[in-house]
Amino acid sequence: MRSWVVYSSQTGNTKKLAEAVYAALPAEKELYPVDAAPDAAKYDFVAVGFWLKAGKPDEKAAAYLEKLSGTKVFLFATHGAASDSEHVKNAIKYAEDLAKNAKVVGRFSCQGEIAPQVMEKIRAKPQPPPWIVEAPPAEGHPDENDIKRVRRVVADVLEKEG
């Protein structure tokens, strides 16, 4: 199986997950930041990582997801909102819709620490987005446990997908 990990990451959280996903994959694998990722058409398995921006996958990852066709896709993401929130569920669903020409075989997301200056800016908005109240526990994430969890989820998906 030839596999590929492509990620978008502004402050490093999603990159951490991407490296863990990459480590969990068997040989014949490549890891790319989305800006440097060539066309994924020839690959059997592509893991795509994004961060949540305004309730959706960030634009770069979104554009990449839309281009996928025929391949198996594993989605992973980081976000400030709580993992079990509707906000996050909707965003993952949105990502799945973007990847409609591919086959989504698994997904994982966890909180990702928000840079202090970003937090300040968002809080200072006249109407801060509701998810921001869930963001303080994101501090320190992805942590070791998140890394272990994503590796396990990838291993389970690989076992199932052969």
Ligand SMILES: Cc1cc2nc3c(=O)[nH]c(=O)nc-3n(C[C@H](O)[C@H](O)[C@H](O)COP(=O)(O)O)c2cc1C
């Ligand atoms: C401009 C901006 C918008 C964001 N919007 C959301 C959002 O709608 N929902 C959310 O849960 N987190 C949001 N976040 C938080 C990031 O998704 C989170 O910190 C993520 O882990 C960043 O990933 P990165 O370090 O890979 O860039 C936003 C962050 C920024 C900078």
